[in-house]
Structure formats: C-alpha cells, structure tokens
Amino acid sequence: MELIKNLEWRYAVKKYSDESVSEDKIDRIVEAINLTASSCGLQPYRLFVITNPELRQRLGEGSFNAQIHASSHLLVFAGLNEITNEYITDYVEMMEQQRNLEKGGLKILEDTLIDYFSPQTPQQNTIWSDKQAYIGLGTALIAAAELKVDATPMEGFDPKLFDEVLGLSGKGLHASVIMSLGYRDADNDYLASVQKVRLPIGEFSTKIN
Template sequence: MNLIKNLQWRYAVKKYSDELVSEDKIDQIIEAINLTASSCGIQPYRLFVITNAEIRQKLGEGSFNSQIYASSHLLVFAGFNTITNDYINTYVEMTERQRNLEVGALDILKNTLISHFSIQTPEQNATWSSKQAYIGLGTALIAAAELKVDATPMEGFNPELFDDILGLSEKGLHASVIMSLGYRDEENDYLASVPKARLPINEFSMKIH
C-alpha cells in the first residue's frame, strides 16, 4: 500500500534545502485540506499559505522552529473565534445550492447548529475550531507525503504574534497550528537518516470484538 510506504518515508523535517515546492503540488495539498472532514461539515477555520520571506522572518522571531522561515512554504491554520449565525446561514445556503436542494431543505440542520453554538462561550468556540483545524493538519501531512513533499507540523510559535502580523483577530480568527513545506536537506538534517521509531502495533492499538 503506497499510503503506508509514504507515511513511513515522512518525518518532521528539521532542516530544509533551498528547493521550492511547485505551485501545482501546493494547490493539491490545499485542495486536500479543503476536502478534509469537519464536524457538521462547516469548516470552522481558514488556511493561509505564506511564501513572503519578510513576513515569515517576523513570524519566526523568538521561536526555536527555524522551519517557519527556512522552508518553501508556510501553512497557517487559523480557527474561528466564534461560530456566528450569519456564518451558519451562509454555509447552509451554499450547501443547499451545491447539492441542488430546495431553499430551506436543510433548515433543521441550520437551526440545530444555531441553537448549539449560540450557547457556547467564545472560548469554547475557539477551542472547538482549533481542534477542527488539527484534522486539516492531519490531512495536509498525508497529502504532502503522498506527493513526496516534506513537512513539519509545529506548535512552537507565538500565536499572538501570528494574529498580529497576519491581522487574524480583525478577521475573527486565531492561529491554531502551523506547518512548513519543502524538501529535506539530507546532509544537514540529523533526522533524515534516522529510522522511524513507533510503538508496536499490538501495543499501540487494541481490537475489541
């Protein structure tokens, strides 16, 4: 199975070469993230793809993760700060159009979502959105591996700095998790030649019949 082989190939790259990832491959990774599962399908986060060297240098200030600026592309997964009624209305209407349904066909779903999120605190909304963004991160890692593009998922960054530099707060968003993309520098990355270490399957997983 190619998927398993590709996942065995991937690791969290520490040092990237200067080789850039083609826009075609970046677009495929973006599309894969857009196709990611999300609770109720409402995609409560947005993706920022950053190549600007000056911006990335600023984003990496104070972080031990040099991959923020020393890679081909940087992906920022930014969760919603709140799930508004307007967003739910707009999203459900879009779904009805894309599925060729009558207007109001998904009113039960819409009303259920509005009822649920209206009683959640902003903190609960933001936490939930970030968890949904992590599902997108997982898909991005798999998509990159399938395309033989190296990647590094990262939590070691200053989210407030990202929010400020990227103007996320004004967009109703917050930086949840980030990921760099590029190609490994095999000569200078100490992990490039290290065997992958994982628990034995029978220790990691349990089948309950």
C-alpha cells in the first residue's frame, strides 16, 4: 500500500528549505480537504491559504513554531462559531442544486438538522466545528504526503491573534488548527533522520471478533 510508505516518509517538519510548493500541488491538497468527510456533510470550517510574508511574520509572533512564517504556505483551518439555521438552509439548498432536486425537496433533512443544531450552545457548535476541521487536517497531511510535500500540523499558535489579524470573528469563524507546507531542510532539521516513534500495533489496536 503506497499510503503506508507515504505516511512513513512524512514527519512534522521543524525546518523548511526556501523551496516553494507549486500552486498546482497546493490546489490538489485544498481539493482533497474539500473532498474529505464531515459530520452531516456540513463542512463547518473554512480554509485560508496564506503566503504573504508580513502577514505570516505577524501570525507567528509569540509562537515557538518558526514554521508559521518559515515555510512555503500556511493553511489555517477556521471553524464556524455557530451553526445557524441560515447556514443549514443554505447548505441544504446547495445540496438540492448539486443533486438536481427541486427546491424544498430536502425539507425533511433541513428540519432534522435544524432540530438537532438549534438547541446547541455556540460553545458546543465551536467544539463540533473544531472536530470537523481536524478531519480536514488529517486529510491534508495524507494529501501532502502523497505529493511528497512536507507538512507540519500545529496547535502551537495564538488563536486570538489569528482571529484578530485575519478578521475571523467578523466572518463568524475562529482559528481551529494550522498547518505549514513546504520542503524539508533535511541537513538542518534534526527530526529528518530520527526514527518515527509509534506504539506497537498490538498495543495501539485491539481486534474484537
């Protein structure tokens, strides 16, 4: 299975070279994230792809992760702060259009989703959006590895700063998790040559027959 080889090849890069990732590869990684699963299919997060050096310098302030600015691209997974009725209605309408259904043809689905989400607090919505964003993060890691693009998933950033600098609150979003993309500087990254550390499979997983 090629995927296993790709996952063995990848690691969370600490030091990137100056080489840029082509826009074509970035577009394919973004497409893979867009194609990944999300609960109810609602895709309750948005993705920002940032190259602007000054912006990234600012976003990295106070973080131990130099990769925020010292890499080719920075992905910001930004979860929705609230799952509003309007968001659900728009989503269901999009589904009707993309599946060539008549308007209102998915009213039962719309009502079910609204009944499920409307009693929830914004905090519950935020936690749920973050979980979905992390599924996107996992897919991005796999997609990058397949393209032999290096990546670093990161929680080591200041979410408030990201919200402020990127104006996320005004868009009803918040920074959930981030990822840098680029190419490893193998000579200067101590992690490039160390053994990957994982639990033995038998300890990690249990088969119940």
